[in-house]
Amino acid sequence: MADTVIQATNLAKAYRLGVANNSFPTLRDALASGARRILQRKADGGRRNSGEDQFWALRDVSFEVRAGEVLAVIGPNGAGKSTVLKILAQIVEPTSGRATIRGRLGALLEVGTGFHAELTGRENIYLNGAILGMRRAEIRSKLDEIVDFSGVEPFLDTPVKRYSSGMYLRLAFAVAAHVEPDILVVDEVLAVGDAAFQKKCIGKVGQIAHTGRTVIFVSHQLSVVQKLCNRAILIGDGTIKADGPTAKVIETYLRTITDQAAQDLATRALRSGRGRVRLTAIEIEGDGGVPTSGQRMRFRFRAAGDQSLVDCSFTIYDEFGDAVTSFDSAEHSDGELVGDSFVCEFRPCLLRPGRYRINAALTSREGALEDHVEGAATFDVRPGILGGRLVNAEPGYGSMTMPHHWTRGRGLGYR
Ligand SMILES: Nc1ncnc2c1ncn2[C@@H]1O[C@H](COP(=O)(O)OP(=O)(O)OP(=O)(O)O)[C@@H](O)[C@H]1O
Ligand SMILES: [Mg+2]
Structure with a gap:
């Protein structure tokens, strides 16, 4: 189709098991599990090919994205969402199948990809811009905006290996969002960084989406997905389980989670x-x-x-x-x-x-x-x-309450 900007055809990705790799857990994994440290996760039975020590992170994934679509990719931990994004951003090669991209693609992937630890914040901005095909002058004209959005100005000439993960993310997001990609790919940035920055990021992604550019967005925060995206793809066990309007796909996803919860925990x-x-x-x-x-x-x-x-x-x-x-x-x-x-x-x-x-x-x-x-x-x-x-249940007003007391007309006067 004429306005297709991404065409993914039969993507498959096999990882070799037991090989030192870069599948370190993301900070968000740790937050989501409430666990402090996460060992490398075990592959589940169906995707492990016992004979060859291979693990199929993705199998036969095909989809098409049209210009201006704001697409969410959702699914449980280990489903293959980041793998799809890394293939689109050409950070990993698919084992088979192909992804065709039309236009400039800006990617913000898990913390740990995209930036060079030894280079300073400023150098990384130029490097990332150059990778996206921007000229130096073009990057220079955006520099102030990027630095301003990131809020890391005092550390701009410090190697990013000295950054905290929050600072790192701020800068990475600022670059990805300001280099005006035709396609913006964002992987679960929202759990890192403080609430104010999260809000700013979501606002920025929304703004970019409104200018008619294409956005692909991975998140576990389904309420944000619902707000931002008009289409969603559900990935489970390395394959596409659903593709369609966001609300419908979220519904399907939540149903599978509930079904799973009913399954015997011991044998899960x-x-x-x-x-x-x-x-x-x-x-x-x-x-x-x-x-x-x-x-x-x-x-x-x-x-x-x-x-x-x-x-x-x-x-x-x-x-x-x-x-x-x-x-x-x-x-x-x-x-x-x-x-x-x-x-x-x-x-x-x-x-x-x-x-x-x-x-x-x-x-x-x-x-x-x-x-x-x-x-x-x-x-x-x-x-x-x-x-x-x-x-009472009050949809949209949060999920917690607490003992409280109302008065009128007088100050609290705690002392
Ligand atoms: N470099 C690697 N080597 C070996 N296995 C890997 C590698 N990268 C990812 N995997 C495995 O591939 C599967 C899919 O990983 P992926 O990161 O795409 O999942 P995800 O859907 O992004 O999960 P999450 O929600 O936890 O971010 C996982 O089981 C993961 O352990
Ligand atoms: Mg991921």
Whole structure:
């Protein structure tokens, strides 16, 4: 088609197993799992080719993107999203198939790609611009804008290896967004950096999308995806599971997560970690049965293996896939944890009524990830009473509440 800017045909990518590689986990992986350190993740059965020590990160992926489309790529950890983007940005070669790109493509990939550690911030701006085919004068004319957006001016002549990951990301995003690519490819930048910068990035991506340029955007924040993108592709197990209008594809994705959560945790194949201790069951109950706002509720995590070796952590996500809050038994307060399971009790539950899911992890004391399961369980919270008030479901107004008190006319006067 005439206005096709990306044509991906039968893309496949095999990685060799056991070879030192660059598949270091992203910061966002660590945030999402609530685990502190993540060991290299284990491949799941279906994609491992036992004879050849190969792992198929992608298989037979075909899609087409037209000029001006704002496309989201969504899917669980390890699905192959970043691999698709890296192929489009020509950072990795597909094992078979091909991707044809028409126009200048600016990419902001996981922290760790694109910049040269030894070069200064300024040199990296010029280098990146040059890679995108910009002339020096062109880059110079954009320099102030880039530096201003990034907020790293005082460090502009410092090698980027001395940057914090947040600074690094700020500069990388500023470059990718200001060099006026025809196609902007952004991989999950939003979890790194502070809230204000995230907002600025989302605003910028939205602006670029509005100027009619093509954007491909990978994110686990489904509410942001919903806002920014008019089309989404769902990737699972290295293949395309759905492609269409964003709302529909998100719905499909959430349904698969819920279905997965219903599957027996002990036998779930999709998990990561070295597996010496593994989660086998999660029980979630409220004081009177069903979890209810304002009442006590309890999560019990059962595991196989020596539980004294590990800490248990979990993150609660709302129905849009946004993290609500997380908990870690390494930060418990009541002395040694003993017994045959980890129990976390809310006294009381401050979640608003709605549907939630959790990612759960076991991390060994020396910080290695033993087991991490996305969508390990789902649960519903019913409306209830907190501090004498009814806590209702109010879509779009957040997922937590807290005991509170209203007055009129007088200052708080805490002292
Ligand atoms: N260089 C590599 N060597 C070996 N395996 C790799 C390499 N890069 C990625 N993989 C594997 O390929 C699969 C797909 O990885 P990819 O990074 O594309 O997933 P993703 O969908 O971006 O996941 P996430 O949401 O966690 O970022 C994963 O199982 C990953 O471990
Ligand atoms: Mg990724």
